[in-house]
Amino acid sequence: MWKAIKYLFYKSYKFYKYEMGDKTPQFTSVTVVFGLTGFLLISILNFTDFIDWIAYFETEVLFIFVLLFFAFWEYVFYRKGKWKEIIKEFENESEKARKRGRILCVLAVLFTMLFFLSSLVVVYIRAQNP
Secondary structure, eight states: OHHHHHHHHHHHHHIIIIISOOSOHHHHHHHHHHHHHHHHHHHHHHHSTHHHHHTTSOHHHHHHHHHHHHHHHHHHHHGGGHHHHHHHHHTTOOHHHHHHHHHHHHHHHHHHHHHHHHHHHHHHHHHHOO
């Protein structure tokens, strides 16, 4: 799982640096990883009844939780220049591996979004039938 997250970070970094001309692609890439893992976490919570329990928290508490979750990913990628090591790890991949990786990253994003949307359907159905 960690290798997949690192590769997603790498592909996101390359996209934002070279395709979008981003000045801080490492920060944007951490945000992408944060967003996708956040959507997966919310989806899992939606499929369980745990999401109903979260509704009892104040908005400020949930906001602090989100900030801590983001800070966790910032720490993981920025501690001791970890993001630079990840870039070097995948930098010399072959053209075949690069194409395969691009397809896998797109599929991961699509799966995450479909998983999230299906979890919202489950929440909606559950709300209609208390």
